[in-house]
Amino acid sequence: MKLSELGEFAFIDRITPGCQAADPSRVLRGIGDDAAVIEAGGDLLLVTTDMLIEQVHFLRGTISFRQLGYKSLAVNLSDIAAMGGVPHEAFISIAIPPTVSVEELDQLYDGMKALARDAGVNVLGGDTTGSKVDLCINIAVTGSVPRGEVLYRTGALVGDRILVSGTLGDSAGGLVVLLERPDLPDEVAQALLQAHYLPQLYLTEARILATSGAAHAAIDLSDGLASDLRHICRGSGVGAVVDVPSLPLSAPLRQLCAATGHDLLRLALGGGEDYRLLATVDPGRVAELRSTVAERTGRTLFDIGEIVTGDAIRLRHADGTCAPLELSGFDHFTTRSPAAPEEGP
Numbered sequence: 303m304k305l306s307e308l309g310e311f312a313f314i315d316r317i318t319p320g321c322q323a324a325d326p327s328r329v330l331r332g333i334g335d336d337a338a339v340i341e342a343g344g345d346l347l348l349v350t351t352d353m354l355i356e357q358v359h360f361l362r363g364t365i366s367f368r369q370l371g372y373k374s375l376a377v378n379l380s381d382i383a384a385m386g387g388v389p390h391e392a393f394i395s396i397a398i399p400p401t402v403s404v405e406e407l408d409q410l411y412d413g414m415k416a417l418a419r420d421a422g423v424n425v426l427g428g429d430t431t432g433s434k435v436d437l438c439i440n441i442a443v444t445g446s447v448p449r450g451e452v453l454y455r456t457g458a459l460v461g462d463r464i465l466v467s468g469t470l471g472d473s474a475g476g477l478v479v480l481l482e483r484p485d486l487p488d489e490v491a492q493a494l495l496q497a498h499y500l501p502q503l504y505l506t507e508a509r510i511l512a513t514s515g516a517a518h519a520a521i522d523l524s525d526g527l528a529s530d531l532r533h534i535c536r537g538s539g540v541g542a543v544v545d546v547p548s549l550p551l552s553a554p555l556r557q558l559c560a561a562t563g564h565d566l567l568r569l570a571l572g573g574g575e576d577y578r579l580l581a582t583v584d585p586g587r588v589a590e591l592r593s594t595v596a597e598r599t600g601r602t603l604f605d606i607g608e609i610v611t612g613d614a615i616r617l618r619h620a621d622g623t624c625a626p627l628e629l630s631g632f633d634h635f636t637t638r639s640p641a642a643p644e645e646g647p
């Protein structure tokens with residue numbers, strides 16, 4: 303059977319049985335969330351890993367090594383944030399082809415170390431090997447979260463509001479800029495490329511949500527809202543209604559779509575690598591959480607919809623009509639690649 307007949311997520315489901323054959327007493331969550339959750343005596347231990355492969359996740363020559371260093375660590379820190387945790391340690395494994403210079407590797411590490419410093423993360427190890435052609439970067443990150451504050455994908459409750467920590471689709475817009483070179487004002491193109499290369503992190507927001515007790519589930523948006531909200535709905539046994547007029551869409555993304563004819567909603571809901579935090583929260587606590595986040599970070603939590611009964615995800619349009627969300631997010635084996643760098647690790 304070909305992997306393309308199965309898809310990325312069915313593949314993970316297929317290999318999951320038998321993975322936990324040893325003593326289960328340390329394992330609170332294994333395969334199936336943004337990070338594994340492990341008993342460690344005091345606070346719970348979080349562990350996550352993500353890989354970036356040349357020609358799949360990035361094209362050398364279109365992203366700087368410094369940006370690549372930042373991004374490969376950022377996508378891992380994002381998974382720790384998605385559990386409500388604080389990141390601590392990172393382990394960096396790289397497979398280096400002969401075409402990559404030592405100076406370029408210095409820049410890769412400069413990008414990684416700058417972010418690690420900002421995020422309070424120590425780099426404690428890794429592995430280095432050669433590669434024939436492509437540069438591969440795999441990073442594992444540990445974190446911790448106080449018992450009782452961990453945010454799983456499985457905790458969403460009917461009636462919860464759905465919050466996201468930033469605009470949607472900008473990274474996918476950056477990919478369009480990169481691949482199609484549309485004629486856009488420079489600041490518009492740069493804003494979208496920036497979102498693609500240097501995703502923001504929401505570590506403070508994650509802790510505000512986790513400590514509040516008001517957040518019931520969380521995930522980071524690596525494959526696109528359509529796919530990632532579905533993970534929460536499937537995991538929690540609920541459905542969702544997404545209010546289209548409430549979706550946070552940036553001015554640069556709107557300009558890109560106006561100039562190129564790309565579908566705004568398709569990019570916002572199906573585009574990967576935004577790395578925004580998505581959480582479902584007690585409806586009575588939304589205003590308080592939004593003002594705490596605004597005060598402490600100067601940023602906005604956007605309220606984009608509601609968790610409902612059933613298992614469907616529906617879009618509610620401005621005129622009140624509802625339609626099923628049919629878009630899916632990125633899948634490494636079933637999504638047709640534009641022969642270019644692709645979506646979330």
Ligand code: ADP
Pocket residue numbers: 314317332333334335336337338351352381524525646647
């Ligand atoms: P994320 O997008 O948050 O990084 P993924 O969709 O990559 O999450 O992975 C979903 C879950 O499957 C995670 O728990 C991850 O650790 C697990 N997983 C992914 N690939 C493998 C694999 N090859 N073997 C075992 N577990 C895997």
Ligand code: MG
Pocket residue numbers: 335336380381384521522523524
């Ligand atoms: Mg994730």
